[in-house]
Amino acid sequence: MNEHGLTPQVMMHNHIGPVIFREECVFKKEIKFGGAVKINLTMGKVTQDFSRWTMVHEVWKNLVLSAVILYF
Numbered sequence: 001m002n003e004h005g006l007t008p009q010v011m012m013h014n015h016i017g018p019v020i021f022r023e024e025c026v027f028k029k030e031i032k033f034g035g036a037v038k039i040n041l042t043m044g045k046v047t048q049d050f051s052r053w054t055m056v057h058e059v060w061k062n063l064v065l066s067a068v069i070l071y072f
Helices: 008-013
Strands: 023-027 038-046 053-061 064-071
Antiparallel strands (some): 023 064, 053 064
8 A cells, every 4th residue: 555655644644544344364274373474465356436445465384375364
């Protein structure tokens, strides 16, 4: 979101912020406490006026997709 100009400062100035209506996590592989992971964040669905959108976190460990976290 920062890359597209929607920084925390812009949201504070405009008195707006994200609201999570639903969160869903699909676990695919075990990740042990203290293990190193890589997380990719992408935007999923977005309405034309950007009033509603979905964020997708992919959690990778050793090049294996371990979890997918969706924020609606």
